[in-house]
Every structure is written in C-alpha cells, then in structure tokens.
Amino acid sequence: MLTPPPLSLYVHLPWCVRKCPYCDFNSHEFRGAGGTPPFAQYVEALLADLDHDLPLAWGRTVHSVFFGGGTPSLFPAEAIDAFLQGASARLRFAPGLEVTLETNPGTAEHGRFEHYRAAGVNRLSFGVQTFDDAVLQRLGRIHDSAEADAAVKLARDAGYDNFNLDLMYALPGQTLAMAERDIERALALQPAHVSHYQLTLEPNTVFAARPPSGIPDEDAAWDMQERCQALLADAGYTQYEVSAYARPGMQCAHNLNYWRFGDYLGIGAGAHGKLTLGAEQAIVRRWKHKHPTAYLAVAGTAQAIGGDERIEPARRPFEYMLNALRLVEGFTLARFEARTGLSRTTIAAPLERARANGWLETDGDHVRPTALGRRFGNDVIALFLDA
Numbered sequence: 553m554l555t556p557p558p559l560s561l562y563v564h565l566p567w568c569v570r571k572c573p574y575c576d577f578n579s580h581e582f583r584g585a586g587g588t589p590p591f592a593q594y595v596e597a598l599l600a601d602l603d604h605d606l607p608l609a610w611g612r613t614v615h616s617v618f619f620g621g622g623t624p625s626l627f628p629a630e631a632i633d634a635f636l637q638g639a640s641a642r643l644r645f646a647p648g649l650e651v652t653l654e655t656n657p658g659t660a661e662h663g664r665f666e667h668y669r670a671a672g673v674n675r676l677s678f679g680v681q682t683f684d685d686a687v688l689q690r691l692g693r694i695h696d697s698a699e700a701d702a703a704v705k706l707a708r709d710a711g712y713d714n715f716n717l718d719l720m721y722a723l724p725g726q727t728l729a730m731a732e733r734d735i736e737r738a739l740a741l742q743p744a745h746v747s748h749y750q751l752t753l754e755p756n757t758v759f760a761a762r763p764p765s766g767i768p769d770e771d772a773a774w775d776m777q778e779r780c781q782a783l784l785a786d787a788g789y790t791q792y793e794v795s796a797y798a799r800p801g802m803q804c805a806h807n808l809n810y811w812r813f814g815d816y817l818g819i820g821a822g823a824h825g826k827l828t829l830g831a832e833q834a835i836v837r838r839w840k841h842k843h844p845t846a847y848l849a850v851a852g853t854a855q856a857i858g859g860d861e862r863i864e865p866a867r868r869p870f871e872y873m874l875n876a877l878r879l880v881e882g883f884t885l886a887r888f889e890a891r892t893g894l895s896r897t898t899i900a901a902p903l904e905r906a907r908a909n910g911w912l913e914t915d916g917d918h919v920r921p922t923a924l925g926r927r928f929g930n931d932v933i934a935l936f937l938d939a
C-alpha cells in the first residue's frame with residue numbers, strides 16, 4: 553500500500569545577476585525592461601501556479617519550504633513575505649516548519665536579513681563556493697571572499713544560527729591544501745550545515761564547452777573529499793548524505809524529505825514536483841515551463857505544465873534507490889514498501905547482489921550503504937533498474 557509521505561514545497565526563483573559558467577540550474581540573467589525582475593508579478597504567478605496544483609495535495613500539511621534558484625536573495629523580503637502569506641492561506645503549514653532561502657553573498661544587503669526573518673525564513677543557504685579570491689574569479693562569481701564573510705556575519709547579527717554554506721571542491725587550480733583552507737574558513741563562520749560538492753562539468757555550460765585548465769583528476773578529488781570530510785568530522789559535522797554535513801540535529805529537513813522519497817510540490821519556472829496519490833495508488837511527477845517569461849505568461853493554467861508523468865511500479869525501485877542510497881542512514885524495508893507501494897520481495901535479488909559486492913549492509917529491516925557502496929553509488933543504484 554502506498555502511504556502519502558511528508559509533503560514539502562519547493563519554490564523556484566529563476567533569476568541571477570550573472571550566469572556562472574559551471575551552472576546548469578534553470579537560472580537566467582535578467583535582461584528585461586526596468587533593470588530588475590518583475591518580483592510582484594512573479595509572486596502572483598507562483599500563487600496561481602500553487603492554486604493549480606492544490607488538487608494534488610488536498611488536506612495535506614507542508615513540513616518544509618525551500619526557495620531555490622537562481623538567486624532567491626535577489627527577491628525583496630516583501631515579495632517572499634507575500635508568497636509565504638499566500639501559500640499558508642492555501643496549505644496547512646506545520647508549526648515551526650523549516651523555511652530555507654538560497655542566498656548569493658553578492659546580493660546580500662544590510663537590513664534584508666532581518667526582513668527575511670520577519671517574513672518567516674528561518675534558514676539560509678549561502679553560495680560561497682570557495683574563499684579563494686582568484687578561484688572565485690575563475691568561477692565567474694559576483695562576490696569575493698570578504699563579501700561572503702560579511703554576508704554571513706550580517707545574517708548572524710540578524711539572528712540566523714541555522715545556515716548552510718555551499719562549497720565546491722576539485723576546482724580549477726585547486727590543491728588539497730586549498731580545499732582544506734576552504735573548510736577551515738567555512739568552520740570559522742560556525743555554520744549549522746555545510747554542503748560540499750565536487751565540481752562537475754555539466755553539459756550545455758560554458759565550462760563543458762571550454763573546460764578550464766587545472767581541474768584536479770578523480771584521485772585528487774577523492775583525496776580532497778576524504779580529507780575535508782575528516783576536518784568536518786573533527787569539528788562536529790557529521791556526513792549524512794553524499795555532499796551534506798551537519799551539526800547534530802541540524803540536517804536540512806527539506807532535502808532529507810527528498811532523499812527519503814517524500815512528496816513535494818514544485819512551484820515556479822522549471823520546478824519539479826512529486827506526489828503520492830493515496831486514493832489512486834499512484835505516484836506522479838509534474839514539472840513547469842522552464843523559461844521565466846513563458847512561465848509568467850501562463851502560470852496557473854494547464855499551459856504552464858511542462859509535463860506530467862506517473863512513476864510506474866517497475867521504475868519505483870530505481871527511483872527510490874537514487875534518493876535513499878545517497879543517505880548514510882540508508883532506509884528501512886518498511887519505508888521502502890510504504891513509499892513505493894511494492895513488496896520488499898521485489899528488490900530481494902538486487903539487494904542480495906549489492907550485499908555480496910560489499911556495497912550494502914543489512915541489519916534486520918535496515919539497509920545501509922557501506923563506504924564502498926557510497927563510492928560506487930551509480931553501480932549500486934543501477935542494480936535496481938530492472939528489479
């Protein structure tokens with residue numbers, strides 16, 4: 553039996569000051585009239601979009617909200633406030649729910665953080681990437697390390713203890729010592745959470761077309777990951793997902809819900825949602841038109857929907873593992889059954905193979921990836937393709 557899991561709300565805010573050459577997110581430099589994106593109009597579009605999706609989530613409670621981008625911190629606090637007020641009038645918000653806003657340190661202005669806080673944003677995620685100014689330039693970032701430090705301090709002064717710092721490693725020209733220094737600089741800011749991503753050359757980016765020189769090879773990248781993980785562990789940050797580290801109790805509730813194969817509404821240009829429909833015993837995915845201008849014109853109508861699909865039972869084991877095996881905690885077979893609607897016997901054979909390869913370990917109902925399994929994550933997940 554499929555049982556609807558916790559529900560989250562993802563809100564995509566698609567504009568950036570400048571497009572970074574490595575980035576394949578749905579993010580766009582604003583080039584329209586007036587010099588700034590149409591914030592108020594976009595909030596109206598988001599609420600219309602939410603109205604249109606509401607039948608997929610009748611009566612359910614939202615456990616987290618995440619403003620992702622793009623650069624959500626371009627939006628004034630009044631726009632974020634208007635959206636949150638509108639959304640909470642349409643959906644039940646769990647008391648004390650986590651509300652995260654992604655922030656580019658180059659857009660932080662004095663006073664803004666207090667207002668975000670008053671609007672209900674209780675968690676910030678800063679795109680720091682690195683504290684090395686020369687590397688920041690090569691990454692095409694709009695800020696230097698002093699601005700990153702200053703932005704985080706402003707947020708702390710505004711009462712934010714719960715914040716994440718995004719760092720990337722295996723950057724052009726980066727050595728192991730430089731990667732370690734980034735962790736040290738990040739730790740000095742006392743974040744609750746650190747996301748540590750290996751730079752990937754994504755298709756259709758400037759970096760993919762013209763790779764920068766000096767990108768560390770896979771062995772060097774692995775060394776950086778291991779060493780930085782150890783530094784974070786020494787400072788009390790436990791790895792709970794491939795790229796995520798947190799102080800005790802400070803994991804990101806929103807991302808955890810994705811990785812536990814929870815449900816989410818996806819509102820905004822190019823946003824993806826995944827919902828379990830208990831009555832129909834179905835899991836559906838829905839995504840929205842990608843381009844902000846096209847989205848603005850049609851949000852709230854059927855035309856805003858880029859696509860709808862059902863996740864058929866045969867595909868569910870793979871999709872489940874794609875998420876759950878990113879987690880250090882792994883999953884329980886009871887949760888696998890509740891969230892896929894399938895019996896545990898459907899995955900008995902690939903589970904056994906993964907165990908024999910030393911990729912997964914089981915303890916009663918509990919399945920966990922081993923360190924080796926996390927290193928060869930794609931091979932492990934592939935076992936579940938034809939389960």
Ligand SMILES: C[S@@+](CC[C@H](N)C(=O)[O-])C[C@H]1O[C@@H](n2cnc3c(N)ncnc32)[C@H](O)[C@@H]1O
Nearest residue numbers: 574575621622654655656679718749750751752
């Ligand atoms: C939507 S962005 C965060 C907020 C804001 N747009 C910014 O960049 O400051 C999400 C994060 O994904 C990471 N990221 C983006 N592109 C990446 C890539 N090609 N490889 C690895 N990490 C990447 C960066 O750390 C980035 O901060």
Ligand code: SF4
Nearest residue numbers: 568571572575579622
């Ligand atoms: S600021 Fe963030 S979302 Fe925008 S282009 Fe750069 S990495 Fe991508």
